[in-house]
Every structure is written in structure tokens, then in C-alpha cells.
Amino acid sequence: MNHNVVTDRPTFVTHLECSISGERYDADRLHGLSRAGRPLLVRYDLAAVRARLSRDEVETRQTDMWRWRELLPVRGTENIVSLGEIETPLIPIPASGGPRVLVKDEGRLPTGSFKARGLVMAVAMARELGVKRIAMPTNGNAGAALAAYASRCGIETIVFCPEDTPEVNVREIAMQGARVWRVNGLIDDCGAIVGKGAAEGHWFDFSTLKEPYRIEGKKTMGLELAAQLGWRLPDAIFYPTGGGTGLIGMWKAFDELEQLGWIGPERPRMYAVQASGCAPIVRAFEAGEEHAERWEDAHTVAAGIRVPRAVGDFLILRAVRESGGKALAVGDPAIMQAVEDCARREGLLLCPEGGATLAAYREALKTGEVDETEQVVLFNCATGLKYPMPPAPDTLDRHAEIDFAAL
């Protein structure tokens, strides 16, 4: 039915490359981090893609993430486990944002978050490479996406999340066939357990950037954005940044698109948005550091970006700096205010992390970092329905006299 998924494709992966040392690794073999302990990046024969594929041809294809197949690592079509990875819409928010502000609503993806992009790819590759058992630390949404795709193809999953992860996330993960554990700690504490179990051979480690393919799925956000905007990138992108896979992925996507000749050298300014209660990347950015130290006592309403330490810290910082953007922190009150305004005035219920991007945009507008004439894309990374909302009002007695004018 979906030609993008069932069509056999040539694949163009040449090798994997250590993101810090440039060392080459074979494709088609199972890898975690590089020998230097850093993420591996997938490299393609882009000259061959360029000779074979035009952006016009891509535009004739069904608009889901598999239309980008020549820029994706999956070789065996039969390994793709799809739940309908649609192109997510761009929604104007003129009243709470501005005249040229668009929200990319990633909550429309399977399991309600952008994590589906990364996990559908990583699970397909794990399947291709024979993995039978996967473990992952998660603040909720990544675990849900992993559980969904892995259960669908019979791969066993064990998921660890911080003990205060919202109940709906934990239940969703369990419903979708994973064994899920709450842990008395934060996501990097969960990550330590996953790492230990992996070292002892109990499972394959699916932590953010510790396997090479989630980033390839996430980069489709950048590919999609380019196509949706008529192959002109926006002036600025505000991206909620925990592990940063999506930001790194988009930056990689833009580079690949330029090498294909589908876009020019222009780039959006990339704004990595964090919460004031957990802002290791912002601190490192401001201090001019290349790496970010662990953030102690992390706390924020935006659980998805409560990531005290990111293995791809230097890749995030590098992309932000090269783009002329910044790393920005916003407080929880500004986040919640942004969520409320956007829901009330635009009819669009953001998740707190999405709210953080709107809050950061508003702040950047005030400081003159952006201006209203610029085209800006904010990433709403998940449906707002998974998050706590203020209580609703009282009951009306239908047997009583109703004062309609007062309702």
C-alpha cells in the first residue's frame, strides 16, 4: 500500500564514522559508541544519490518519512516496521507566536512523539543486524516508541525511566509490550543500569546516540522541513534539547541536502532550548566550552528535556555555534504560560518541551535575537495530551434552574 515502504531500494551507505576522531567503521555490522566513546555517524555516497535522484522525484512520492529512502540506512525493505510515519504539519501560531512562526507538530507521529522517527529507524536496523533484546533509559516518549516498534516485530524490550515519569507514559510503554521499570534517579541513572546490563551481555543498549541509527531517523525532520518550505530553510529553528539527537540530525540533514545540490549554503540559526532547571548545554555554550558537564539537581516540568548529561554535547554545541544560533534556557513558569497561551489562542495544545520553544522564542524576540519578519520554526516534539493540565470546573445540575446568561 505504502510504496515508500514496500519498494525495494538501492542503499547508499558507505560506512560509519566516529563523530570526534573521524575513524571509519564498517556499515552492516552492529555498533554502539566508537572506540573513542562517542557517537557514530552514518555516511552515504551522496554523489551517487545525486546522480540518481532529484528533489522533484522525491516530491512525487507519498509524503511520509520513507520518501527519503536513499538518504536512510535501511537496506532490507522487509525490516521496516511501520506504524504510519506521516509528514508532520506546520501550523501557524500568529496570536501566541507571531506572523511568521510555524509549529512543526511532531505529536502526530506514532506513539505521539518525534521519538517515533528515531526508533522506527533504529529498530529496523537492529532487526537487520539480528538484535533480539533491547534496553533503553527514557523520560517516557522514547520508551513508548521503542516498545511499539520492537513489539511489532517480536524484539524483546526492557525500559527504565525516572520514578517521577508521568503515569501515562509508563502505562503506555507497558501496554505496548515492554517490560518497564521505574528507577529512583534521573535518566542518566537509568542509562547507567542499561549500560551495565549491556556490558554483561543481557541486551543491546539503545540509549540516545549510543547506537548510530536514531539520528538518521531524526534527521528526516530537517529533510521534511526543507521540502515543506519549498527548499528554502527558515531563518531560525527553536529545538527543545535534551539528548539533542534531532538538532544534530537536522544539522546533518542540511549538510547532506547541500551536497545533493537541493539547497544552498544558507542555514537557519539553530537555537537549542533547555529548561532553567536543567541547562547543561546553555552553561557550556555561554562558557565557550566544547563539552558540557553534568547538571546536578535537575528539575523541570518539561521532563523530556531533563537530561543532565548528553553524550552528543559537543555535536549540539558545534551545530549551534556554526549556525550562528544560541543555547537558551527558559523557566518553568514561562513554559507553562506559553503552553496555556498557545492552547487558548491557537487551539494547539503543546507539550511542555514544545512550550519551552515558544517561551524561548518570545524571550529571543524581546532581546532582539530574532525579529518578527523572520521565518521561525518551533518544534513541538510530542502531543500535549500526555502531560498534566490544570483541573477543569464544576458540575452543573441538570435538574436545577439553569441561568443560561451566566454560563
Add this chain to the structure above:
Amino acid sequence: MNHNVVTDRPTFVTHLECSISGERYDADRLHGLSRAGRPLLVRYDLAAVRARLSRDEVETRQTDMWRWRELLPVRGTENIVSLGEIETPLIPIPASGGPRVLVKDEGRLPTGSFKARGLVMAVAMARELGVKRIAMPTNGNAGAALAAYASRCGIETIVFCPEDTPEVNVREIAMQGARVWRVNGLIDDCGAIVGKGAAEGHWFDFSTLKEPYRIEGKKTMGLELAAQLGWRLPDAIFYPTGGGTGLIGMWKAFDELEQLGWIGPERPRMYAVQASGCAPIVRAFEAGEEHAERWEDAHTVAAGIRVPRAVGDFLILRAVRESGGKALAVGDPAIMQAVEDCARREGLLLCPEGGATLAAYREALKTGEVDETEQVVLFNCATGLKYPMPPAPDTLDRHAEIDFAAL
């Protein structure tokens, strides 16, 4: 950006027609029910559409619901208040359904349910016709969609829902700018309040089928399905039936498509699925009645189809009978089992109403009403994330010795 929404279009509406008497009503004027107290249907100059538009041309357009604009009632593009009404994916569920069973995942629409289709259309028409204040009874999802679209264009909304409506729905409605009240009763009790207030001139009544345009939005499910399946309709459709707007709308869509020459006379068997605890349509179907009496003491876990009385009862029954289908009731345990199986085996979290369609399909398979070689579409009308899920497991102490093999 979205050409389907911003493109000026010719419109082809000729008039409205009473669904029971055939009496004609002017288009471009505000209407509720017909003088006979029944729903009004929108009629088009389909010969003119046929002369002007081909299905191949439709296929070149962006795949959202506005690609069908010649078959929709909105005349003024500027009245469309879009939140990104994407084409919803069809997802195979081979393990919990069968080899040719597809779920149309309507939870991907704005506000997480198929109600967005009807409400985006009804709000656009209300705006076109000058309505400033709207009230609605809802089991949750319709109210959320109304609130979102109406708030987005400054129309005031007052929403009434049964007092046991899940908290997440009520909060979502409130967040999106409606004034929302719980009522100690069921949806038709809420409807009575809305009707009284409308009669007294406090607001316009947006109850299911009491204004003519929600059905035009809902019919896009049928249009979309035809295009997605290569202009061949499936053998059977299982549809969760409360007010029945979608079922009636799809039946109307198929008729319009045939008049355009885009499909032939073949039709799917339409199965109206209800819960055993609230099955007025099933009772009327089995008794051979043309109308359905109110179901007393309605109760089911699938709140969206807890509709004791439907103003379009005769239209639902007529479509089901003409199609050679049936009205089917399933119990809550079978519904919950279907939700659980589909989540665990397919990674797809259905809402209870969507679960009801899977449960009904399974039952129909047992009785020989359908067989495995037939292509079947089940409608999952909303994201499963809005609904209660079983509790998740205990906390793991990261400081203790972890027995990895036992996890």
C-alpha cells in the same frame, strides 16, 4: 503554504435537503435541523464537478482533507481555520486482526480524534455564516475539537459533558479556550441543555447532525479511504457508532464518488459497532425498525459511543441495510481485550471505541459474517492516550544489586 487551504476554489453546493422529507433549503444561510426535525444534507452540482475535476488531479494535490475542496461546502477560503488536517494512515494489524485488516488511525488528527474532521468544517461554515457563540454536548473529543477550532478564530464556545467524562478530555477542552461544564447525566441530557439555550437565543446548537456541516467534514474519511486504496473500496468497514455522523458521511461520500465516475457501484458492507451496554442501533437493526428508541441506563468503557439516542438513527440504519452490513454489539471485556492485544502485538494503542471495532471484527470472523480473505478497515477514532490504562509496575532501586537476568 498549504495550497489546498489557501487556493481559491469554485464551490459546487446547490442546496440543502431534509434527510427524511427531501424538502429543499437554501445554502448560504444558517440552518439547524429541518422543519421535520431531521438532519439536513448538503447537495452539490456533481455533474459540474465531474466536468471540471478528475481523480488524477486530486491525486496531485497535497494529501490533507482540503484536497477534496470541490466536494466540500466552504466557499470562502479565508474562513478555513486549519490545524493541519492530514490524511490519516492505514495501519496493518496482522497479529491481532488478520492478514487483510487495516486500521485507519484517526488519532493523528488535530486534538487527537476524528472529531476534528467534522468540527473544522462546521466551524468554517459557522464563521462564514456569522455565528459568534456555539454550544455543544460532548463525550469529550468533539468538545475538544470544537474548542480548538473556535478559539483559533475567536468564536466563543460553551461545552457540556457527562460528569464522568475522563478528566483529560475536560481539561483539554478548558485549556483550548472553551467554557466547559460537567452535567449530572448522559450526552443527551447535555444536549437538552444545549437545545434549551439555543431556543432561548443564547448560542448556536452544534450537536451531532443538528447543523449540516459536520457530516461533510466526516465524509472525507470515505473519500480518503477510496483514494488510499486505489479507488477500490474495502469489502467491509467496521465503524464505532454513537451519533453515526461518520458512517452516514462515508455512505454519502461513496454515492458522490460514484456520481463522479471515480468508483463503481460496489460498496463495502458497513458494520455499525456499538457497546453491549448502549446498543440502541443494534436493537433497532435486529427488530427491523427504521428508528431507534432511547437506550436506558447506558454504560460502557467506550464513552465515545455511549450515545443513548441518535437523531440520525434512520440514516445509520438505512446505510447499514443498503450495504448488506449489520449493527453489532460487543461487551466491555472484549473491547479491553482487543485494545490490549493490539497494543501488545502491533504496537498500536487503540482508543476503546477503536478496540470495539476490532472486537466486533473478531466476533464477525467467528460467526462467518466476514472471512480472512476479505479486506477490512477498522476505524480507530481517537488516540488511545486519552483513555485509562492499567497501572504500571514498581520501582527499581538503583543503589541495590540488580539481578539483570530477572528483569
